[in-house]
Amino acid sequence: MQLVSRKSRLRGAVSIPASKSHTIRAVAIASLASGRSFIRNPLSSADTMSAVTTYRALGAAIDASDPNLWTVTGGGGQVQAPPEPVDVGNSGTTLNIAIGTASLVGKGQAVTFTGDKQTQSRPVGPLLSSLNDLGAKCVSINNNGKAPVKVTGQIVGGKTSIACSTSQYLSSLLLCTPLAGKDTEIDVTLLNEPGYAQMTLDWLDSQGIEYDCGLGIANWGLAPRVKSGIRNPKSAIFVRGGQHYKPFDRPVPADFSSATFFLCAGALVGEKVTLLGLDFRDSQPDKAVVDYLKGMGADITIADRRLPLADSGREANPKSEIRNPRSSVVAVTVKAAGLRGIEIDMNKTPDALPAMSVTAAFAEGTTRLVNVPQARGKETDRIACMAQELRKLSVEVEELPDGLVVHGGQPKPAPVHGWGDHRIVMAMALAGLVLDGPLTVDTAEAMSVTFPDFVKLMQSLGADMKLQPD
DSSP: OEEEEEOOOEEEEEEOOBOHHHHHHHHHHHHHSEEEEEEESOOOSHHHHHHHHHHHHTTOEEEEEETTEEEEEEETTOOOOOSSOEEOTTOHHHHHHHHHHHTTSOTTOEEEEEOOTTGGGSBOHHHHHHHHHTTOEEEETTSSSBSSEEEEOOOOOEEEEEEESSHHHHHHHHHHGGGSSSOEEEEEEEESSHHHHHHHHHHHHHTTOOEEEOGGGGGGTOOOBOSSOOSOSSSEEEEOSSOOOOOOEEEOOBOHHHHHHHHHHHHHHEEEEEEEEEOTTSOOGGGGHHHHHHHTTOEEEEOSSOOBTTTTTOOOOTTSSOOOSBOSOEEEEEEOOOOBOOEEEOTTOGGGHHHHHHHHHTSBSEEEEESOGGGGGSSSOHHHHHHHHHHHTTOEEEEETTEEEEEOSOOOOOOBOOTTOHHHHHHHHHHHTTSSSOEEESOGGGGGGTOTTHHHHHHHTTOEEEEEOO
C-alpha cells in the first residue's frame, strides 16, 4: 500500500492514542497476576495484539473484543508451555518481555518463540545469557543470538550482568525476576533508552514489588532506590524473589511516541495544532521531543490548566486505581515557526529519530542527531534507511556510526521507500506536508504495527494524505 502526502496546513485538536509500551506491559503483568484485571483505553494495533496472542498462548485468558476495555484473567505466575511455537509477529517488545515470562514455565518445559523477518533480525543474545545465569536454559535455535529462540524453565534467581543495548532486556528481567524463587541481582553495565526501563519500574511500584537500585544506577538515568539493603551499591538492581502480581484496573496513558509525528507536523506546517491526552508525569522518554523542537525554535505552549479525562479523549473510570477525578493530562499547542539546526543527544529517544531527521531537513542550518547507535537495531537500521530516503529528497545527509547529520535546505519531492517500518513511513509522510509536489511512501501498511489511525487523525487536522493500493 502507498501513502500519498501533499502540501497542507494543519489546524485543530487531536487526541493522542494509547501507549504501545504501556499496553504491552499491562498485558504482561495482568497475565501473571492472580485474578481479573481491566486494561482501559488500550492501544489496539498489530504489536499490542501480538502481545495479546502471545500471552494467551502462555496461559492467560484475555478478552480483547471491546476496544475500550480488555479483560485479562491471569494465572498467578503459572505459565504454560504451548505445543506450537509462539509467533510474536513484528513486535520486538513482546518478544523480549515474553522471553522473560517464558523462563517461569515449569522446570523442564519449553517455549519456542519466532517472529517475522524484521523481528528475527533483532539480537536477543544478552537477554538469553542473563536468563541462563538465573537458572533457565535459553538458546537461539539458529545459533545467531536472534529468534527463533527456545526457553526451557525455570529461573530460580541469583546474579547476572547485562549490557542493555535495548532497555527491553532490562524490562524483561525486571518483570520476571520478582516471581523467581530466590532474590536476583542484576548488574547493569550499559543501558540505552532508560526511560522505558523506568516505565517498567513504575509498573513494579504500582504493584508494590520490592526492589532496590544501587546509587550508581543514576548513571543510566534511573532513580537510585535503597530500601531493603542492596548488596551492590554501584550499578546493580536487587529484586526480591517470591513475590506476586495483583490484578488491577487502570487506563493506559497516551503515547508520546505517536505524539511525536503531530508535534513535528505542527512545527512544520501547523497554524494551530493542539494535542490532547499527554501526561508529562509519565516516564515515556519521547516527551523529550517537545524540548528538542523548542530548542530548534518551534512555537510550543503547554496549557497550565488540567483537563478532565473526558476532555482529553481518555475514558474516565471511577472504579480505577486513579482516584482523582481530574487527570494530569495537558493541552500541548504547536504552531509552525522558523526552525534552526541544533545538536540533539537522542540516546533516550531512538524512536523519534525518523521524525526528527525529517524535521531537520526543513530547518535552517545543520542538525546533529547523535548517540543513538541502538537505532540501527530496530525494525530496520533506521540510521542508514533515513539517510538513504532523505537523499532522495535532495537533502544532504551524513551518516554517523551513532546517528545522522542533516543539512537543512529545500528538499524536493520524490517517491520514497518506507522499508516496511511504521516509523519511517509516518516520518517520510511528514515531508510531503511541506513539499511543493506530492510525496509517495510505499509499504504504508506497516503503520498498523503501532498507529493504524495515523492517516485518519492527520486528515482530521487538514492534512492532504490518502492511502492507495500499490
